[in-house]
Amino acid sequence: MTQLLEIRDNIKVFFSKYDIFIIPFFKFLLALIALLMINSRLGYMQRLDNKGIVLIVSLACSFLPTGAILLFGSLFSMAHIFALSPEVALVVVVVFMLIYLLYLRFTPSESLCIVVTPMLFVLHVPYVVPVVMGLVGGPASALSVVCGVIVYFTLHVVTQNAANVSGDLSDILGQIRLIIDSLLGNKQMMVLAAAFAIVTIAVYIIRRLPIDHCWTIAMIAGAVLNLLIVLIGGLVTKAGFSFIAILLGSILAVIVGKVIEFFRFCVDYTRTERVQFEDDEYYYYVKAVPKMNIAAPDRKVKNINRSHRNHNAIRARQPEEEYEEEYEEEYYPEEDV
Amino acid sequence: MLNKDRVMLMTRMASYEAGEGKKHMDVVRFFKGDYIAVGIIKAIICATLSFGLILGLYIYYNFDVFMANMYDMDILAFVKDILIRYAWFTGVYVLITYIVCTIRYNISRRKLKRYFKNLKVLKRMYD
Numbered sequence A: 001m002t003q004l005l006e007i008r009d010n011i012k013v014f015f016s017k018y019d020i021f022i023i024p025f026f027k028f029l030l031a032l033i034a035l036l037m038i039n040s041r042l043g044y045m046q047r048l049d050n051k052g053i054v055l056i057v058s059l060a061c062s063f064l065p066t067g068a069i070l071l072f073g074s075l076f077s078m079a080h081i082f083a084l085s086p087e088v089a090l091v092v093v094v095v096f097m098l099i100y101l102l103y104l105r106f107t108p109s110e111s112l113c114i115v116v117t118p119m120l121f122v123l124h125v126p127y128v129v130p131v132v133m134g135l136v137g138g139p140a141s142a143l144s145v146v147c148g149v150i151v152y153f154t155l156h157v158v159t160q161n162a163a164n165v166s167g168d169l170s171d172i173l174g175q176i177r178l179i180i181d182s183l184l185g186n187k188q189m190m191v192l193a194a195a196f197a198i199v200t201i202a203v204y205i206i207r208r209l210p211i212d213h214c215w216t217i218a219m220i221a222g223a224v225l226n227l228l229i230v231l232i233g234g235l236v237t238k239a240g241f242s243f244i245a246i247l248l249g250s251i252l253a254v255i256v257g258k259v260i261e262f263f264r265f266c267v268d269y270t271r272t273e274r275v276q277f278e279d280d281e282y283y284y285y286v287k288a289v290p291k292m293n294i295a296a297p298d299r300k301v302k303n304i305n306r307s308h309r310n311h312n313a314i315r316a317r318q319p320e321e322e323y324e325e326e327y328e329e330e331y332y333p334e335e336d337v
Numbered sequence B: 001m002l003n004k005d006r007v008m009l010m011t012r013m014a015s016y017e018a019g020e021g022k023k024h025m026d027v028v029r030f031f032k033g034d035y036i037a038v039g040i041i042k043a044i045i046c047a048t049l050s051f052g053l054i055l056g057l058y059i060y061y062n063f064d065v066f067m068a069n070m071y072d073m074d075i076l077a078f079v080k081d082i083l084i085r086y087a088w089f090t091g092v093y094v095l096i097t098y099i100v101c102t103i104r105y106n107i108s109r110r111k112l113k114r115y116f117k118n119l120k121v122l123k124r125m126y127d
Helices: A004-043 A049-064 A067-084 A087-102 A108-122 A128-136 A140-158 A162-167 A172-184 A187-208 A214-237 A243-264 A308-317 A320-331 B004-018 B022-029 B032-061 B063-068 B073-127
Strands: A273-278 A281-289
Touching: A004 A049, A004 A067, A004 A108, A004 A140, A004 A243, A049 A067, A067 A087, A067 A108, A067 A140, A087 A108, A087 A140, A087 A172, A087 B032, A108 A128, A108 A140, A128 A140, A128 A187, A128 A243, A140 A162, A140 A172, A140 A187, A162 A172, A172 B032, A187 A214, A214 A243, A281 A308, A320 B032, B004 B022, B004 B073, B022 B073, B032 B063
Parallel strands: none
Antiparallel strands: A273 A281
């Protein structure tokens, strides 16, 4: 455990020291993966399906605010769908605009969740999202998770019906109806949106309870709740979920949750202190749980020789013989030779 | 001589100033009523745009039905129905915006109060 704590502290120090490079790098990586995923899943516009363009846009995202990833991701998706069918693109634009106008303008910082949720759906691990957002976010994160689910299923419905909407240009209304009906009648989307919203709020409430091991309880309860809601919802609506996928996803959610807990809420419940005191107006019942920390090793570096620069500076200042003398004294003291 | 407490306090305050302090200053430079009023105006605009988008998509979806019943339908009742739905939609959204803006303003003011209190403490440390 001590070694792990030491590694954690080293990682924290490293991140705080080089955050000016690390944050843009991660933004770049996230944008790159997101755009490559969009190109591989949609990819109807040949011009955009180009690694050079993806690289340039990802580089731009690395120094722009996080919301830029969502903006470029949306633009890429809409451009691809426009190439497939302008009418279907209209539906997608309306969905994206509604998400922005009704929700995202309040909390632009939550845009990251809307980008990451569809990515995790593509990687078949979406059950991690509500547990993680409940641990690191607030109750409003439930809405972000729901928006992420809607974005994923909107794009998913388009790719599923791509063959039907691309061919027949005479039936424009039919294409729009097909997409809207597939989206509104998507039982998987409804069940997952409801489950994720409930789980996010439940995890958030439990982790804030004044009980021991609240984070661990919250993530396990969240994973179990997720499993139950999705299974029961799937059975009731006949949406067809894979039990193994939900189970593995829930286990992974707990593992990821434990990693986050290790970095954000690592406390030692065995050393909990309960104190009680009063002032003129109140009685105070205080429970203090110490953080798990290790003392930074006190390393003392003793120079046993002069640096090269000092060495040259002295050499420049002093005549050759004096320098030789001093050099001898400094580097080969009698007792060492 | 470095004063450890002073450096810690200044670091904390500088971090607040550079981070969420900026947002809080932007909020608190308005009176509470003005801030909420601006929020509500923006909410009405956004709700109107959103309702327009949904209505447009709804009409587009049922375009052939509308065209077929154009001369038979009661336009006045249809418009009235839409206006009632619009009022409900906007009303609920404005209410949510009102609650969000009020909470935000209160939180910002509380945190800025703490910041100014720390400023006073810092000034006393220098005196």
